[in-house]
Amino acid sequence: MKNCKGGICAPKGFLASGISSGIKKKGLDLALIYSRLPATTAALFTKNKIKASPNIITMGRLSKNKKTSAILINSGNANCLTGKRGLSDAKKLTSVAAKLLGINKNYVLCASTGVIGKRLPLHKIEKALPTLVKKLSAQGSKYASRAIMTTDNIRKELSVIFNTGGYNIKIGAIAKGAGMISPHLATMLCFISTDANISYAALKSALKEATEETFNRITVDGQMSTNDMVVAQANGLAGNFIITHGTNDFKIFKMALSFVLEHLAKLIVKDGEGATKFIEITVKNARTYKDACNIARNIANSPLVKTAIYGEDPNFGRILSAAGASSGFFVPEKLKLYIQGLAIFREGSACNLGMLKSKLNKEEVNIALDLGIGKASYKLWTTDLTEKYIRINSAYTS
Amino acid sequence: MKNCKGGICAPKGFLASGISSGIKKKGLDLALIYSRLPATTAALFTKNKIKASPNIITMGRLSKNKKTSAILINSGNANCLTGKRGLSDAKKLTSVAAKLLGINKNYVLCASTGVIGKRLPLHKIEKALPTLVKKLSAQGSKYASRAIMTTDNIRKELSVIFNTGGYNIKIGAIAKGAGMISPHLATMLCFISTDANISYAALKSALKEATEETFNRITVDGQMSTNDMVVAQANGLAGNFIITHGTNDFKIFKMALSFVLEHLAKLIVKDGEGATKFIEITVKNARTYKDACNIARNIANSPLVKTAIYGEDPNFGRILSAAGASSGFFVPEKLKLYIQGLAIFREGSACNLGMLKSKLNKEEVNIALDLGIGKASYKLWTTDLTEKYIRINSAYTS
Numbered sequence: 102m103k104n105c106k107g108g109i110c111a112p113k114g115f116l117a118s119g120i121s122s123g124i125k126k127k128g129l130d131l132a133l134i135y136s137r138l139p140a141t142t143a144a145l146f147t148k149n150k151i152k153a154s155p156n157i158i159t160m161g162r163l164s165k166n167k168k169t170s171a172i173l174i175n176s177g178n179a180n181c182l183t184g185k186r187g188l189s190d191a192k193k194l195t196s197v198a199a200k201l202l203g204i205n206k207n208y209v210l211c212a213s214t215g216v217i218g219k220r221l222p223l224h225k226i227e228k229a230l231p232t233l234v235k236k237l238s239a240q241g242s243k244y245a246s247r248a249i250m251t252t253d254n255i256r257k258e259l260s261v262i263f264n265t266g267g268y269n270i271k272i273g274a275i276a277k278g279a280g281m282i283s284p285h286l287a288t289m290l291c292f293i294s295t296d297a298n299i300s301y302a303a304l305k306s307a308l309k310e311a312t313e314e315t316f317n318r319i320t321v322d323g324q325m326s327t328n329d330m331v332v333a334q335a336n337g338l339a340g341n342f343i344i345t346h347g348t349n350d351f352k353i354f355k356m357a358l359s360f361v362l363e364h365l366a367k368l369i370v371k372d373g374e375g376a377t378k379f380i381e382i383t384v385k386n387a388r389t390y391k392d393a394c395n396i397a398r399n400i401a402n403s404p405l406v407k408t409a410i411y412g413e414d415p416n417f418g419r420i421l422s423a424a425g426a427s428s429g430f431f432v433p434e435k436l437k438l439y440i441q442g443l444a445i446f447r448e449g450s451a452c453n454l455g456m457l458k459s460k461l462n463k464e465e466v467n468i469a470l471d472l473g474i475g476k477a478s479y480k481l482w483t484t485d486l487t488e489k490y491i492r493i494n495s496a497y498t499s
Numbered sequence: 500m501k502n503c504k505g506g507i508c509a510p511k512g513f514l515a516s517g518i519s520s521g522i523k524k525k526g527l528d529l530a531l532i533y534s535r536l537p538a539t540t541a542a543l544f545t546k547n548k549i550k551a552s553p554n555i556i557t558m559g560r561l562s563k564n565k566k567t568s569a570i571l572i573n574s575g576n577a578n579c580l581t582g583k584r585g586l587s588d589a590k591k592l593t594s595v596a597a598k599l600l601g602i603n604k605n606y607v608l609c610a611s612t613g614v615i616g617k618r619l620p621l622h623k624i625e626k627a628l629p630t631l632v633k634k635l636s637a638q639g640s641k642y643a644s645r646a647i648m649t650t651d652n653i654r655k656e657l658s659v660i661f662n663t664g665g666y667n668i669k670i671g672a673i674a675k676g677a678g679m680i681s682p683h684l685a686t687m688l689c690f691i692s693t694d695a696n697i698s699y700a701a702l703k704s705a706l707k708e709a710t711e712e713t714f715n716r717i718t719v720d721g722q723m724s725t726n727d728m729v730v731a732q733a734n735g736l737a738g739n740f741i742i743t744h745g746t747n748d749f750k751i752f753k754m755a756l757s758f759v760l761e762h763l764a765k766l767i768v769k770d771g772e773g774a775t776k777f778i779e780i781t782v783k784n785a786r787t788y789k790d791a792c793n794i795a796r797n798i799a800n801s802p803l804v805k806t807a808i809y810g811e812d813p814n815f816g817r818i819l820s821a822a823g824a825s826s827g828f829f830v831p832e833k834l835k836l837y838i839q840g841l842a843i844f845r846e847g848s849a850c851n852l853g854m855l856k857s858k859l860n861k862e863e864v865n866i867a868l869d870l871g872i873g874k875a876s877y878k879l880w881t882t883d884l885t886e887k888y889i890r891i892n893s894a895y896t897s
Contacts, residue, residue: 151823151831182816184847217816218849280803322802325824327816404720404802404884405678405892412893418580418615418725425549426723433549449582451616486802487893488886494803495810495885 102263102357108242111260111273112296113338114138117241119248122229124215124222125177129248131226132174133198133233134292139168139208140334143305145312147329153181154191155211156330162207167301170208172292172332173198175226176251176277178215181327190221197227201234212290212330214251214277246275249290252493253279257368259361265353268341270297272357276365280321280374280494291316291331291365297354298337299344306346307355308333315362318481321373322490323402333358370482375489378410383469384429385478392429393479396470399427407486413461415454417445424470435473442467500661500755506640509658509671510694511736512536516634517642520627522613522620523575527646529624530572531596531631532690537566537606538732541703543710545727551579552589553609554728560605565699568606570690570730571596574649574675578611578619579725588619595625599632610688610728612649612675644673647688650891651677655766657759663751666739668695670755674763678719678772678892689714689729689763695752696735697742704744705753706731713760716879719771720888721800731756768880773887776808781867782827783876790827791877794868797825805884811859813852815843822868833871840865 109117114137122131144163146156162169173195180187191211199206213221236244246258260273278289293308312331337343344350371379382401387393400406403423409416417438424431438446441460443453507515512535520529542561544554560567571593578585589609597604611619634642644656658671676687691706710729742748769777780799785791798804801821807814815836822829836844839858841851 149820149823150829151819179816182819182844182847182849186848216814217820218814218844218852324801324803324821327820327823403722404888405722408889408892411889414894416614416616418577421549421580422547422615422725423722425547425725431548446580446616449580450584451580454616486889488889490802491806491809491884491886491889494806496812 102261102360105260105262105271107260107273108246108258109134109273109275109292109294110239110242112271112294114296114336115273115294116237116239117245118233118236118238119241119244120229120233120236123225124175129244130175130177131229131233132245132248133237134172134245134294135202135237136170136294136334136336138336138338139170140336141167141299141301141304142169142332142334143301143308144330144332145308147326149325149327151182151327153179153213153328154183154187155180155213156328157188158191159210159212159330162210166207169210169334170204171198171202172210172212174212174249174290176214176249178213178219178221179217179328180213180221181217183220186220190223193223194226197230198234201230210332214249214290214328217327242273242275249275249277251277252374253277253372255368255372257365259364261357261361263353263357265350266341268339270339270341271295272361274361274365276369278369279372289326289329289369293333295335296337296339297335297344298339298341299335299354303344303346303351304333304335307351307358310355311359311362314359315366319366319370320398320401320481320483321370367482370484373484374493375487376484377487378464378466378485380410380466380468380483380485381480382483383478383480385469385471386475387472387477388430388475390477390479393477395427396424396429397479397481399423401481401483404486410466411485411487415457415461417451420468421446431472432474437471437473439469500659500758503658503660503669505658505671506644506656507532507671507673507690507692508637508640510669510692512694512734513671513692514635514637515639515643516631516636517639517646518627518631518634521623522573527642528573528575529627529631530643530646531635532570532643532692533600533635534568534732534734536734536736537568538734539565539697539699539702540567540730540732541699541706542728542730543706545724547723547725549580549725551577551611551726552581552585553578553611554726555586556589557608557610557728560608564605567608567732568602569596569600570608570610572610572647572688573624574647575613576611576617576619577613577615577726579615581618584618588621591621592624595628596632599628608730612647612688612726615725640671640673647673647675649675650772651675651770653766653770655763657762659755659759661751661755663748664739666737668737668739669693670759672759672763674767676767677770687724687727687767691731693733694735694737695733695742696737696739697733697752701742701744701749702731702733705749705756708753709757709760712757713764717764717768718796718799718879718881719768765880768882771882772891773885774882775885776862776864776883778808778864778866778881778883779878780881781876781878783867783869784873785870785875786828786873788875788877791875793825794822794827795877795879797821798866799879799881802884808864809883809885813855813859815849818866819844829870830872835869835871837867
């Protein structure tokens, strides 16, 4: 497997575009992804009980048919908590796009991201759709990936090529996300294209497993969004024999997909609102996977841990205090804490604290907590918490 | 019932002192509370699995006898994650204090607050103890309440007098807390004195009920501490007939205790690290108490809600998104959201948003979320999240 050019358009038969429609004051805000051949489509959605209109529409369409051709995405407005009009707005826009593309409206999915509680500027978007369709091209990934950004500073795209059974298969993906990041069996927006010929069941399994190991392992601020969505479209144009679940080809496909999603997940963390540090937290030798997960998440979402790391302050007690406040089981006397590879706490007492301070002066911080009572482990990635996060989020809508 | 002077020393027979022993670079850091008569003592402790040495010592002593005479408290060092030496340090200091007071060491409790993971400066404190004991006086509450402060900006004390069965009874209390505030069946440090003659069972019940309604309803940053402790001492010097559980006198006592603790709990929130706003969140008409509690806590601990309120940004979607991400059950279509008394969201859509902005320019912000599906409700108090919280917590130990 190696990286290749093209982003979401790298796989055969995928086109994309991104333009400015006026939803945002400036910059690109409307994107379209299109597969020339209807593509087998699997998706995961936010578990938030408040679901945005595009999520409801997209979930409904995918519950009826597993083939789709296009995804219409806007930034600058989440179209969430907008009632029945929010739903009809999303339906209307996908219908117009379908007509322009010459396909059935049920083959068009939609996604939105931005401020919650405001209606979409329907007429502006409608007026922009013909241009959006006209601009579809195999070079469109960079525009589409820019048009889905909100507070993001860096574009998030990747494409890879790998060979299985004598066929070259490509996977491309774009994502957005910087704040309100704490996915639960889903993520912020991510769109994945592949020209693999793969069964729906295999695509769905691969997507679920890869998401669990990547997007579900990141948190910026512990805030699950209303609009999270990850969609994978596979159009089969690579011409390979169909990949089914459990085969060797499936394993190779899933590994490549995980590679792509891990790259994008880490980019979301590195682009976390106001972040200056990338933090990897591993909890190991826990009694259960759930214990390890709960402890790791409590550490990752602790504002006290995050601010200490921001300040390069060797305040390790906050890490163990956050672990102790979680629902995960452990025995304090058996804990071993490592920061930047250095043992900081073991046999009930601190050690090496004098050496720690100088090691915190790095962009990447590694925290490993060994519970010493089992075999389960859990790893996740997060950011520090800075004044800039406060500034970004204290004046978002106004 | 009315307020009276004296703080923790208002009830008959209670003395207190607070001095500087050199644990902190400057300011008072060592306090003593003393009852001339051994007092019936009930206490609640943090549920954090990491427990500080003084908590372990105090829990152990109270499990053996329900009468105590004194509490030795230091700030500037939590004596937590300090291993066996942390326990022997706490034992040693209470023994020295007991000897100076001429009482059994098991009658001396202890509490600490400050940075986690460092040993107490034992010799400095030992050297300061004779002065601390010598300074005990009925005017000592203001010194003791100052000596237990860490990042607190305001002293937290209150005393009240009320009459039951022809006897005047007083309750006094001091507390500390500004960050790492999210108590669970306990709180940050709070010490309560009363001259009521009350049974242990009644005192414990009153303390539990009052704490559940007050200290357990506050959160600054969702971070449960390792050192939380609330201790109530009742020495009986008011001379009233003994108050037992379930009687009318019990109800009056509990009401007075709740009044005192609510005052201190709100002071902790108002003194929240970096806070500029006091926020009251009520979730009502929930299906269960637990649902209401989970939803209210998820809103209160959301950095996105807190930063929006700091910025006086009418971004109500974050409140509903935080509710939706909680484990509490609700039906989105039935939600009604009120901010500052103004209906902001009902029947699935936003309303009155134009009027909201001008109402957010207040020090107190009221959020009420009506789920419309049951009868349970839950109220809690929290703060906004500001750049100052980050500054305070990014350089705490170093």
